[in-house]
Amino acid sequence: MAETSEAQASASASAPGGDAGGDDDKHDERMLECNICLDTARDAVVSMCGHLFCWPCLHQWLETRPSRQVCPVCKAAISRDKVIPLYGRGNTKQEDPRNKVPPRPAGQRTEPESNSGFPGFGFGEGFHMSFGIGAFPFGVFTSTFNFGDPRPSAAPRGTAQYEEEQFLSKIFLWVAIVFVLWLVFA
Amino acid sequence: MANIAAKRIKREFKEVMKSEEVAGGAIKLELLDNSWTELQGEIAGPPDTPYEGGTFLLEIKVPETYPFNPPKIRFMTKIWHPNVSSVTGAICLDILKDQWAAALTLRTVLLSIQALLSAAEPNDPQDAVVAKQYKENPTLFALTARHWTHAYAGGPAAIRDFDAKVQRLLDMGVDEHQARVALSTYDWELERATEQLFNREE
Numbered sequence: 117m118a119e120t121s122e123a124q125a126s127a128s129a130s131a132p133g134g135d136a137g138g139d140d141d142k143h144d145e146r147m148l149e150c151n152i153c154l155d156t157a158r159d160a161v162v163s164m165c166g167h168l169f170c171w172p173c174l175h176q177w178l179e180t181r182p183s184r185q186v187c188p189v190c191k192a193a194i195s196r197d198k199v200i201p202l203y204g205r206g207n208t209k210q211e212d213p214r215n216k217v218p219p220r221p222a223g224q225r226t227e228p229e230s231n232s233g234f235p236g237f238g239f240g241e242g243f244h245m246s247f248g249i250g251a252f253p254f255g256v257f258t259s260t261f262n263f264g265d266p267r268p269s270a271a272p273r274g275t276a277q278y279e280e281e282q283f284l285s286k287i288f289l290w291v292a293i294v295f296v297l298w299l300v301f302a
Numbered sequence: 303m304a305n306i307a308a309k310r311i312k313r314e315f316k317e318v319m320k321s322e323e324v325a326g327g328a329i330k331l332e333l334l335d336n337s338w339t340e341l342q343g344e345i346a347g348p349p350d351t352p353y354e355g356g357t358f359l360l361e362i363k364v365p366e367t368y369p370f371n372p373p374k375i376r377f378m379t380k381i382w383h384p385n386v387s388s389v390t391g392a393i394c395l396d397i398l399k400d401q402w403a404a405a406l407t408l409r410t411v412l413l414s415i416q417a418l419l420s421a422a423e424p425n426d427p428q429d430a431v432v433a434k435q436y437k438e439n440p441t442l443f444a445l446t447a448r449h450w451t452h453a454y455a456g457g458p459a460a461i462r463d464f465d466a467k468v469q470r471l472l473d474m475g476v477d478e479h480q481a482r483v484a485l486s487t488y489d490w491e492l493e494r495a496t497e498q499l500f501n502r503e504e
């Protein structure tokens with residue numbers, strides 16, 4: 117019911133367009149709007165049912181209802197593995213948006229204070245931490261040192277910044293391993 | 303996070319204002335504060351229903367997690383409907399609960415609530431008393447709903463018999479709304495309504 121009227125409304129809204137170029141442009145823009153934030157889709161993915169989303173928006177929708185993963189528009193079954201990333205022209209790196217860590221709601225993950233001496237921190241937690249570091253080098257790099265943007269900024273492959281991030285994350289991984297060993301044997 | 307909610311509500315607000323339903327007077331949306339979290343909706347009672355001619359106000363609260371979670375909506379105008387609490391205005395509508403989808407908007411939600419007024423779901427009631435009357439005595443239900451629409455939503459059709467009974471209780475010092483609730487609950491039998499009202503006060 118609600119969906120039907122939505123479809124009708126957008127159909128009638130686009131109907132008067134076509135006589136003026138401006139209206140056409142506007143219509144094209146609406147076609148590329150994310151169905152969740154209603155903004156132009158960034159890191160766009162499209163579902164098997166053909167609905168367009170920003171990957172971060174869709175990811176958050178799927179996380180909000182892990183037990184009921186349906187398309188926010190038509191309620192067809194949907195999952196992370198069944199969406200197709202869209203690469204427009206000028207997007208040279210063609211990185212799958214699903215491989216980026218989507219921005220999370222604030223407050224879901226807090227990093228422990230690194231200078232607190234880890235009172236009461238067991239081996240299990242320490243090990244768990246370093247495992248996370250291995251899996252998400254960028255994520256840990258940015259969140260641990262808190263450099264500006266909380267989102268991991270994946271620099272384009274091959275650039276100096278990319279190399280540097282790779283290098284730093286490797287160093288950090290080694291530091292973490294040494295730290296864990298120190299926890300075990302100290 | 304709150305950022306995406308406010309951004310979306312702003313966008314939705316603009317779209318609602320341009321919509322044909324607003325132009326046609328079927329729905330309205332008003333902003334109550336600058337943080338885009340509290341709005342007031344308004345829907346017109348659908349034609350050929352006991353709510354026809356009435357205007358129903360809705361309280362809309364937008365959670366910080368919108369649109370990943372539904373807006374919280376309740377009737378501020380008192381209404382006699384199986385899926386709306388006659389006491390709190392709470393609405394029993396699946397899309398406001400587990401059937402919420404992030405692509406739904408305030409506009410589509412308001413239209414769905416309006417559609418609910420045309421097609422009640424008495425088997426999934428919010429107000430058991432109303433739902434029972436709806437199923438067992440549809441004619442009386444329709445008259446009662448029409449009477450409430452007249453009393454609270456500016457509806458055109460007064461039911462003289464009902465007004466007279468409410469007045470009888472008013473003369474006994476009963477609060478008007480309490481009188482209306484008691485009479486509606488007891489199928490407009492003045493004696494039973496009176497009994498219930500005065501027994502409860504003891």
Ligand SMILES: [Zn+2]
Pocket residue numbers: 150151152153154155157158169170173
């Ligand atoms: Zn989006």
Ligand SMILES: [Zn+2]
Pocket residue numbers: 163165166167187188189190191192
């Ligand atoms: Zn879909």
